[in-house]
Amino acid sequence: MCNRIFEEFPDADYLAGVATAGIPWGAMAADQLKLPFIYVRAKPKEHGMGNQIEGFYEEGKLVVVIEDLISTGKSSLAAVQALRSAGLQVAGLVSIFNYGFDEAARAFSAEGVETRSLTDYSTLIALGVEKGSVSAEQHEILVKWRIDPANWKAVSYF
Numbered sequence: 001m002c003n004r005i006f007e008e009f010p011d012a013d014y015l016a017g018v019a020t021a022g023i024p025w026g027a028m029a030a031d032q033l034k035l036p037f038i039y040v041r042a043k044p045k046e047h048g049m050g051n052q053i054e055g056f057y058e059e060g061k062l063v064v065v066i067e068d069l070i071s072t073g074k075s076s077l078a079a080v081q082a083l084r085s086a087g088l089q090v091a092g093l094v095s096i097f098n099y100g101f102d103e104a105a106r107a108f109s110a111e112g113v114e115t116r117s118l119t120d121y122s123t124l125i126a127l128g129v130e131k132g133s134v135s136a137e138q139h140e141i142l143v144k145w146r147i148d149p150a151n152w153k154a155v156s157y158f
Contacts, residue, residue: 073101093115
C-alpha cells in the first residue's frame with residue numbers, strides 16, 4: 001500500500017482513513033510514509049465538538065483517502081465530500097480491494113476521483129481458477145454475480 005501511495009500520489013500532504021476499516025491501514029501507511037494522518041467518520045459526532053474529520057489539517061492541502069474495500073463507492077465518496085467540504089483537495093483514493101462494480105466506477109468518475117486498488121475481484125477469482133479452487137462453471141457464476149449483484153439470484157452451486 002505504501003509503495004502504491006508513494007508512486008501514484010507523491011505530492012500528498014495527508015492520508016485520510018475512512019472509518020472504520022480504513023483507519024488502521026491509513027495510520028500504518030501514514031506512519032511508514034511519514035505523513036500526517038486524519039480520519040473521516042460516516043457522519044459528524046453527536047456530542048463534543050461534533051467533528052466528522054478527526055486530526056489536524058490545513059485547508060488547501062492535498063489528501064489521499066485510504067479505504068479497505070470499494071463496493072458501490074458510496075461510503076468512500078461520502079468521505080471525499082466531507083474532506084472537500086473541509087477545504088482539502090482530494091488527490092485520489094487507495095483501497096486494498098475493489099469489486100469492480102460499474103456503479104462505483106461511474107460514481108468515482110463523476111466526482112473526478114482517481115482510484116487505485118491493491119487487488120480486485122477479477123484477480124481474486126482468476127487466482128482461484130489458477131489454483132484449482134474455483135471451477136470453470138463456478139468462475140462463470142462469479143463473473144455473472146459481479147455484473148449485477150443486486151439482482152443476482154443466489155443458487156447453491158458450491
